[in-house]
Amino acid sequence: MEKRIINPWQWQNERSYAQAVEVKQIQSTLYVSGQTAISADGISSDADMKTQLTEAIANLEEVITQAGYDCSGIVRLNVYTTATHKLWPHFNILQEWIAKHGIQQATTLLEVVSLFETLKVELEATVVK
Template identity: 70%
Template structure:
């Protein structure tokens, strides 16, 4: 697989995403359903945004790993949240996670009226290898 990042500007660098990613010669593509703060028994978290974001990232990593892919090869990450204001106050967690894995992904953040049950954040990705 070969990846090429396209960034006509520099301002997105501080926001932990890129404008476009071209992938050529992939061995596979993994489309991951939105991962949330649901525990191994299927219970939705009632915790705060910070706690839910951390668990959603852990769940995302687990799905990617069990599929035989690596988080560093995420090329698209969509974030759905019930409150962008709450999410922004914990955005450093998100940025640190992206930096830790060396991810260069396209992203969209959407505030939605609600998510399943008591959930506050959902992460949907595309990963290549």
């Protein structure tokens, strides 16, 4: 796989994403459904934003790993939240996870009216190898 990052500016680097990612010579692609703070038993979390973000990241990583992919292969990461102002104080948790895995991805962050049941944040990814 060849990956090329396109960043005409520098400011996005502090926000842990790329303006565009070009990928060539892909072996395979994994499209991951939105991962949230739902337990292995299917129970939606009613915890705070920080806890839900941490659990959503763990669930995303679990799906990617179980599929035989590496988190470093994430090329697109969409973040959905019911309250951007509650997510921002904990955004460093996501940024540290991105840095830990050497991920360079295109990202969209959207505030939505609601998510499933009591959920506050959802992470959707496209992963290549």
